[in-house]
Amino acid sequence: xxxxxxxxxxxxxxxxxxxxxxxxxxxxxxxxxxxxxxxxxxxxxxxxxxxxxxxxxxxxxxxxxxxxxxxxxxxxxxxxxxxxxxxxxxxxxxxxxxxxxxxxxxxxxxxxxxxxxxxxxxxxxxxxxxxxxxxxxxxxxxxxxxxxxxxxxxxxxxxxxxxxxxxxxxxxxxxxxxxxxxxxxxxxxxxxxxxxxxxxxxxxxxxxxxxxxxxxxxxxxxxxxxxxxxxxxxxxxxxxxxxxxxxxxxxxxxxxxxxxxxxxxxxxxxxxxxxxx
Amino acid sequence: xxxxxxxxxxxxxxxxxxxxxxxxxxxxxxxxxxxxxxxxxxxxxxxxxxxxxxxxxxxxxxxxxxxxxxxxxxxxxxxxxxxxxxxxxxxxxxxxxxxxxxxxxxxxxxxxxxxxxxxxxxxxxxxxxxxxxxxxxxxxxxxxxxxxxxxxxxxxxxxxxxxxxxxxxxxxxxxxxxxxxxxxxxxxxxxxxxxxxxxxxxxxxxxxxxxxxxxxxxxxxxxxxxxxxxxxxxxxxxxxxxxxxxxxxxxxxxxxxxxxxxxxxxxxxxxxxxxxxxxxxxxxxxxxxxxxxxxxxxxxxxxxxxxxxxxxxxxxxxxxxxxxxxxxxxxxxx
Numbered sequence: 004x005x006x007x008x009x010x011x012x013x014x015x016x017x018x019x020x021x022x023x024x025x026x027x028x029x030x031x032x033x034x035x036x037x038x039x040x041x042x043x044x045x046x047x048x049x050x051x052x053x054x055x056x057x058x059x060x061x062x063x064x065x066x067x068x069x070x071x072x073x074x075x076x077x078x079x080x081x082x083x084x085x086x087x088x089x090x091x092x093x094x095x096x097x098x099x100x101x102x103x104x105x106x107x108x109x110x111x112x113x114x115x116x117x118x119x120x121x122x123x124x125x126x127x128x129x130x131x132x133x134x135x136x137x138x139x140x141x142x143x144x145x146x147x148x149x150x151x152x153x154x155x156x157x158x159x160x161x162x163x164x165x166x167x168x169x170x171x172x173x174x175x176x177x178x179x180x181x182x183x184x185x186x187x188x189x190x191x192x193x194x195x196x197x198x199x200x201x202x203x204x205x206x207x208x209x210x211x212x213x214x215x216x217x218x219x220x221x222x223x224x225x226x227x228x229x230x231x232x233x234x235x236x237x238x239x240x241x242x243x244x245x246x247x248x249x250x251x252x253x254x255x256x257x258x259x260x261x262x263x264x265x266x267x268x269x270x271x272x273x274x275x276x277x278x279x280x
Numbered sequence: 281x282x283x284x285x286x287x288x289x290x291x292x293x294x295x296x297x298x299x300x301x302x303x304x305x306x307x308x309x310x311x312x313x314x315x316x317x318x319x320x321x322x323x324x325x326x327x328x329x330x331x332x333x334x335x336x337x338x339x340x341x342x343x344x345x346x347x348x349x350x351x352x353x354x355x356x357x358x359x360x361x362x363x364x365x366x367x368x369x370x371x372x373x374x375x376x377x378x379x380x381x382x383x384x385x386x387x388x389x390x391x392x393x394x395x396x397x398x399x400x401x402x403x404x405x406x407x408x409x410x411x412x413x414x415x416x417x418x419x420x421x422x423x424x425x426x427x428x429x430x431x432x433x434x435x436x437x438x439x440x441x442x443x444x445x446x447x448x449x450x451x452x453x454x455x456x457x458x459x460x461x462x463x464x465x466x467x468x469x470x471x472x473x474x475x476x477x478x479x480x481x482x483x484x485x486x487x488x489x490x491x492x493x494x495x496x497x498x499x500x501x502x503x504x505x506x507x508x509x510x511x512x513x514x515x516x517x518x519x520x521x522x523x524x525x526x527x528x529x530x531x532x533x534x535x536x537x538x539x540x541x542x543x544x545x546x547x548x549x550x551x552x553x554x555x556x557x558x559x560x561x562x563x564x565x566x567x568x569x570x571x572x573x574x575x576x577x578x579x580x581x582x583x584x585x586x587x588x589x590x591x592x593x594x595x596x597x598x599x600x601x602x603x604x605x606x607x608x609x610x611x612x613x614x
Contacts, residue, residue, distance in 0.1 A: 063571055154459045159544070159568050160372045177370055180385070183461060183558045184544035186568055190444075197449045200458055 029057040029252055033067020033080030034163050035187070036206060037239045040110060041080050043268045044259055055252060064163045065089075071242055072102055077253050079242040082112065082163030103245045108238040109260040111275040112206055113228035114167050116235070117192070117213040119199045124148040126217040129234055132172055135202060138179030143200060155182045156194050156203035164188065167237045168204050204235075208273020228275045239274065344591065351588045354381075354581035363585065369546045371569070371579040381582045383589070388548045389463070389559035390593075393538060394531045396467035396555055397474060402524055404471075405478030409523075410508060412479070413486040414494075425480075432476035436536040443469045443541035451556075461543035463555040469537050474527035481526055485519020485608055486512060518607040525601035529594055532563075539564040562586050 029048075031041050038061035045057040060076075067079035068089040085093075085104055093102040116132055118124060124146050127135075134140045135153055144150045157178060158165040185191045188209045195203040196212035205213070207223060215223055219234055227233040247253035259265040266276040312319040358381055366382025373379050408428075412421050447468065448460025457464075489512050497507040513520065543558025550557075566583050573579045 065573065066571075069575065152458045160370075177368075177373070180367065180547035181545050181558065183459065184546075184560070184568070186539070190540075193445070194461065198452055198459060 027055050027252065029055060029078070029256065030060075030070075030076040031057060031078045031080060031256075032060045032062060032070040032076040033078075033242075034064040034082040034239070035061045036064075036082040036112060036163050037080035037109075037241075039208075039272045040239070040269060040274065043272060044256060044265065047264065047268065048256065048259070052252075057256075068104075068242070071104065071244065072096070074100070074102070074244075077243065078256060081240045081242055082237070083166050084240065085242065104242050105244075105246050107241045107243070107257045107260075108277065109241055109257075110239045110269045111228050111277060112167075112237055112239050113223045113233055113275065114164060114171075114204050114235040114237070115207055115210060115215040115223045116202065116204050116218060117195050117210065117215050118202050119195060120212070120214045121199060122148060122214065124216070125214075126220070128219050129172055132218065133174060133176065136173060136178050136182065137176050138181065151200040154198050154201040155179065156191055156198075156201055157182050157184055158188075158191060158204070159184045159186050162186075164204070164206060168235065171235050171237075206273070207275065225275045229277065236275075238277075347584055347587045347591060350584040351581060354578065354585045357578060358582070363582075367546070367548065369565070371582055379578060381578075381585075383562075383586060385546050385548050386560060386562045386565055386586065387589070389542070390532060390561040390563070392463045392549070392555060392559050393466045393470060393542060393561055394528060396463060397470035397531045398524065398528055400467060401471035401474045401478060401527060405475050405523070405527065406482055406520065408475075408479045409482035409486055409520075410513075412483050414504075414508060414512070425483075428476050428479055431472065436473065436534060439469050439473060440537045440540035443537060448541070455556075457556045459543060459556075459558055461541055462557055463542060463549065463559045466538045466542035466559075466561075467555065469541060470531045470534055473534060473537070474530045477530050478523045478527040481523035482516075482520050485516045485523070488519070488608075489515050516608075518604045522601045522604040522608065525597050525604070529597050529601070532597070533590070533594055535563040535567045539567055544568065562590050566590075 029045075031045065033041075038059065041059045041061075045059050048057055049055060061080075062070075064081040064083055067076070067081055068085055070076040071079040072089065072092045084106065090104060093104050096102055116127065122143070124143065127146065131140065131146065136155055136157070140146065140153065142150065142152055155178075158168070183194070185194055185203075188205050191203045191205050192209040192211070192213060195201040195205075203213075207228065221227050221233045223233050223236075228236040241257050243253055243257060247257060260269060260277065266278065269276045310318070363381050363383050364387070365384060366380065367385045368380040368382040369385060370380045412424060416424065443465055444461060447465055451457045451460040451462075451465060493511060493515060494507060497511040502511065538561045542561060542564065544560045544564055545558035546560050547557070549555065549559065566586055569579070570583055573583065
């Protein structure tokens with residue numbers, strides 16, 4: 004009985020002292036595309052400021068926006084701009100809890116259309132890519148390639164990469180019924196690398212083992228994506244509630260992409276920094 | 281506790297007297313007034329176990345209630361007819377033709393994959409069950425059964441990796457398929473996963489048939505093959521059907537493998553018998569799309585509607601298998 008009492012007292016004191024020494028927590032939530040940048044920035048931050056604890060969750064752009072609306076996160080990573088419903092939910096919140104979403108563009112990402120390395124086709128137009136994905140072109144020999152059926156691979160409908168592709172290439176048309184869906188960039192890359200007749204689209208960081216096509220005469224490189232001449236490119240965002248106070252932790256995180264170290268990290272993760280030099 | 285001998289006289293019990301030979305000197309029955317602690321412990325224990333059982337039963341009920349509750353808004357907004365007759369599953373389209381929630385291709389995908397896996401696994405499973413119960417020597421049976429159980433213990437994600445990284449390129453290269461992520465790939469892996477269930481249950485019911493029937497058949501001059509096919513298996517038919525249905529439930533509910541290996545193309549293969557084309561199942565749709573759908577949107581409710589259909593299928597199969605298993609138990613293993 005006495006031992007139990009002493010044990011419970013020590014546990015109580017230890018837990019209360021833990022709450023006293025609570026580190027400052029930064030909650031970041033959102034897109035799986037921006038996730039690697041968020042993770043790397045967070046790791047760098049925790050090295051520079053040891054008393055800060057940053058949690059990065061990667062549940063998707065839609066979930067990141069929902070978390071910002073509910074106040075569950077300080078920064079929402081999104082690979083697309085906020086939709087109007089999400090924006091309305093933010094500003095229609097009652098009274099003091101209203102959320103003013105402010106976008107910080109931290110990097111550029113290019114959606115590269117890729118094929119198997121053995122495929123002789125090297126360039127397509129956006130109209131041809133659209134025809135492939137809507138099922139009007141079904142064989143590579145209609146595009147000057149070998150006589151092989153086209154295996155069309157897409158990302159699943161809830162991913163930011165899919166939405167970028169859908170918005171910029173598909174022109175409001177529906178994808179064909181026989182389009183295969185995979186759930187992540189590495190999976191799309193693996194499917195295209197192992198299937199000779201495959202065509203798919205991945206982010207710029209996932210070009211190993213596959214061949215990137217030239218779209219409308221522009222090849223996906225750092226320069227063309229940053230300048231916007233490559234047709235299927237998009238900025239990646241961090242969203243905060245209002246502009247963060249100068250000098251606060253959130254402000255430092257959202258402007259980290261301007262520093263040299265931040266740009267090195269963005270390049271290392273395979274994205275394109277906003278500055279082109 | 282001291283045993284009040286005078287009370288036992290009134291009750292007429294022949295309890296042990298205070299002699300040294302009696303080790304059991306606890307009275308057989310005492311009123312709560314006399315033994316409050318024992319009464320409370322007894323009844324408290326019963327209530328505690330009842331609550332534990334309630335938790336399990338309530339969880340099942342609550343799952344049903346939750347899924348049905350989240351699916352009702354979809355029924356109210358979209359109605360049932362379009363969902364089960366249309367093949368167009370475009371839940372996130374805001375402009376143009378609007379969002380469509382046709383689930384027919386999803387049902388067909390689940391059916392294709394389940395039926396194909398049963399066609400592959402039922403013959404193999406029943407043959408293995410027959411071998412293990414009747415033909416294998418005892419030491420071989422002792423060794424084989426744990427190894428077959430291991431097939432059931434492998435995580436489904438490992439099967440999925442194998443399917444997409446090894447089996448799919450193999451199919452593309454050696455069997456000249458256009459795509460290796462198709463219904464056949466998923467069916468092969470699902471049949472591997474359903475196999476241990478089918479073998480275990482079928483083998484148990486074959487073993488439970490009993491020696492008398494077999495010996496009677498041999499006594500009448502039947503060969504081993506005739507005994508097995510015409511006497512033992514018909515006797516154990518309830519258990520075998522239960523085994524097949526349990527394997528079917530395993531295949532229908534499997535998510536990770538079909539998500540990775542079936543290609544997820546929202547189509548019914550044309551022509552209908554071509555299982556080398558990519559299909560999508562109900563479970564893969566729910567798993568793949570639930571993560572990023574915004575809460576309380578129509579898409580969210582539609583996914584729960586698919587969940588309701590899935591629950592109906594598996595619940596129905598479960599009821600059927602329970603019926604057959606009850607017949608097995610009632611007739612003493614026949």
